Amino acid sequence: MSSLQQAPLAAVTDAAGNPWFSWDYVQSNASALLSALIQHVELTAASVLIAAVLAIPLGILAYRVSWLTGPILALSSVLYTIPSLGLFAVLAPFLGLYASTVVIGLVLYALLVIVRNTLTGLNQVPVEIRDAARGMGYGRLGLLTRIELPLSLPSIMTGLRIATVSTVAMVTVGSVVGGYGGFGELILEGFRNNFYKAQIMTATIATVLLALVFDLVLALLGRLATPWSRRRSA
Amino acid sequence: MSSIVSQAWVWLNDPLNWTNSDGILALTWQHLWISAASVAIGCAIAWPIGIWLGHHGRGGGLVVGVSNLTRAIPTLALLSIFPLTILGFGAWSAVAALAVFAIPPLLANAVLGLREVDPSARDAAYGMGLSGWQVLFRVELPLSVPYLASGFRTAAVQVVATATLAALVGGPGLGKIINEGFGLGIASGGGQVLAGGLLVVVLCLLVEGVLVLVERAVTPRPLRHTRRRGRRASKPALAR
Helix, strand or coil: CHHHCCCCCCCCCCHHHCCCCCHHHHHHCHHHHHHHHHHHHHHHHHHHHHHHHHHHHHHHHHHHCHHHHHHHHHHHHHHHHCCHHHHHHHHHHHHCCCHHHHHHHHHHHHHHHHHHHHHHHHHCCCHHHHHHHHHCCCCHHHHHHHHHHHHHHHHHHHHHHHHHHHHHHHHHHHHHCCCCCCHHHHHHHHHHCCCCHHHHHHHHHHHHHHHHHHHHHHHHHHHHHCHHHHHHHC | CHHHHHHHHHHHHCHHHHHCCCCHHHHHHHHHHHHHHHHHHHHHHHHHHHHHHHHCCCCHHHHHHHHHHHHHCCHHHHHHHHHHCCCCCCHHHHHHHHHHHHHHHHHHHHHHHHHCCCHHHHHHHHHCCCCHHHHHHHHHHHHHHHHHHHHHHHHHHHHHHHHHHHHHHCCCCCHHHHHHHHHHCHHHHHHHHHHHHHHHHHHHHHHHHHHHHHHHHHCCHHHHHHHHHHHHHHCCCCCC
């Protein structure tokens, strides 16, 4: 990715030669921005999807097997205490400098939020509803898939949204693992190549916008998936 | 694999790596110092605003907005932008960038803490003829201590963890060890990367552990279970 970078050779210490915002930068580096965007989206999507596939069953497990609740939550909280750079530093020497190393690190962070929100959502299902469903002859699996999970969807979606926005921001740290940081690559390169402000600022704004776009898409998906909650609030 | 572990072990066992002028001890001190300064600045900004908003029963929307926005801002970006502003290079730009990330949990818990005060306690205080300020200082603030403490812990742990990233843009702190190791390449620097990672992880867990004890100590016994609920409401925290 570094080959795509074009550092300004002009004297950048002078403010006019090194502006924070530059449309010229965006135009002349469109291909570098696009490849950073694609990498950023891929890393985020892969991490959140894998995290969701692991975390929702873990949340259900923590809910069903009550003595597992404590250990699962404690383990994921401990993970969250560990800094992202620290985690990458522990993983990278063993797993190597690959995109998968970044994804594994990001998955571990996203897990906590999704597990916690899945558990919260399941715990919030009113006892009367659960009892009524049991009285209607629902088994454990039917109760889970037809009643409990749909009613927890708003909480699970909130978890997914928080995890996704956080992941978008955290992908930038992936650049320490040799070039898997999406827009973070551009931020660090901009900093190291004569403090190229336009590059740093453009990549920063792009990261924030990407997080907002992801959030919006998930919010819409959540609305589509829970039509009943819309009717109730209307 | 084992060669990396033994490299890390050798690196950690070299006394010079601890006592050098930019050795582990000096870097740990820097790390803790910039973290403490950031959290202090964060408290100085977030607590008055949060307490004022909570006292007047407002600020829910603002808190949600602020924390959503900061969650989307990459720490790395702020850490690279602040040195290029008037703050210049050095520890203070890292402190400023980190303070930005300390504010949301502090603010959110302050607002929440004051809003969760039992309305009947507040009404009773007003009924006894206390003024708004007296109610704030004698009733609301003491009852919000558990929330303020848990916000402080969340913010502090987050800042200590995030401070690791400052090294990527030439800043101070323990992240330097990791950054240098990555600079050497995994083949020769892998041990140092691992050693730095482990040091940072241990420091964060230690700080978390100490602050859990502090939080417990400042929370009066009858309030200890509500404290837990408050913490859950403020978490999950931000990206680092």
